[in-house]
Amino acid sequence: MEIIDIVPHKRFENKVVVYMDNYEKYTLSLEAVYKRSLKKGRIIHKEEFDAILIEENYRAGKTKALKYIERGDKTFSQVSEYLEKKEYSPQVIEKVMGFLLEYDFINDERYAERYVKERKRTDGKNKIKYALKKKGINEDIITEKLLDINEEEELEAINKIVNKKIQTLIRDGKDEYFIKNKLYSYISTKGFYGDCVLKSIKEAIMENRDLIYEHQRNKEEKDKENIMDVASKRYALISKSESNNLKLKKKLYDFLLRKGYSYEDIKGVVNEIISNE
Structure with a gap:
């Protein structure tokens, strides 16, 4: 392969366009041109030029990945998929991911630990597990990190959500049966399950029973007037x-x-x- 011409890139000052004798052209950094002694008329083997392209794409891919991570913590799978969408080759993606792992820019265990800590007050284990799996976290890591949620914390989260939601349902004048079913359905969408959910709902209804009937009667009277x-x-x-x-x-x-x-x-x-x- 022979380099026919090297011209400055129209958009980027630190890049050039290299024209080859096979009518193909490539965008390279000035650094690569100087480092590899590329110039017009030089004959270069395809294997050597392919290695230059991989190195260039690796540098660009690494920059893209770091900027992507800067916007928020990401998992190994998320960054890999991001680079795939940017159409980097498997070789380049492998090198970039190796770099990110080596310097601890991505760490799925750390990500899962932070996620569980942030979400355990509002989401149940089922919802957290589903979200982490969707982000590409290994199931063994998810299982391990979910053990950090103890029963007391889970029950506290359930009670908080149930007690807040029941007030809205009471104000709407809903009856006890409707409230019970609605609460169970709502808390299930949050990923909570088990006897602790039923216990929390039962206690919330018992504590608010007089208020439920009062609002229900008021609603019935208003409905009748209407x-x-x-x-x-x-x-x-x-x-x-x-x-x-x-x-x-x-x-x-x-x-x-x-x-x-x-x-x-x-x-x-x-x-x-x-x-x-």
Whole structure:
């Protein structure tokens, strides 16, 4: 292979474009040109030039990887996949990863330990395990680091989440059965499981039972006021064109059912409106 020409790169001051006699061109650093004594007219073996390209890509890949890690701690798998997406060759990726491991820029055990420490207050073991596996952490490492979460810490986290969530459900006027199921479903999405979850939910409901019934009654009263208001207005409108009580009642029922009210609530309200007429 013969170097036909070497010209400055149009965009990067520290790079040049090397033109070869096979009509191919390559971007190299000035450092590589000086270090390898590359110049116009020089004959160079393909093996030597391939080695130069690998070295150049290694340098670039190493810089890319370090900048990627600077934005936040990463796992071995995450950095490898990042370099693959940047279309670096397997040889280059292997060299870059070796460098990062040698100088402890990446360490999956350290990453898993930090992740568990940060998330154990908000996430259960199942969710943490899934997240770490997705990040490419070895399952043995995950299992070992999850042992750092003791039962007391886990129960404290569960209680905190349950007690916060139940207040929202109570304010919405939900009944006890709904609250219990919703809490279990919600806490499951956080990755918690086992008897400690059931115990926490049971205790939270018992502690808030009076409040649950109070808000539920308030909601029922408001719902009844609301349906009465809607039904009364609709009745006034329908009765202008419909004098038959049976047809009028059916139209009112149909309208309120489409609004999403329960049959029992509709029945009581409609009977009350009709009997007052």
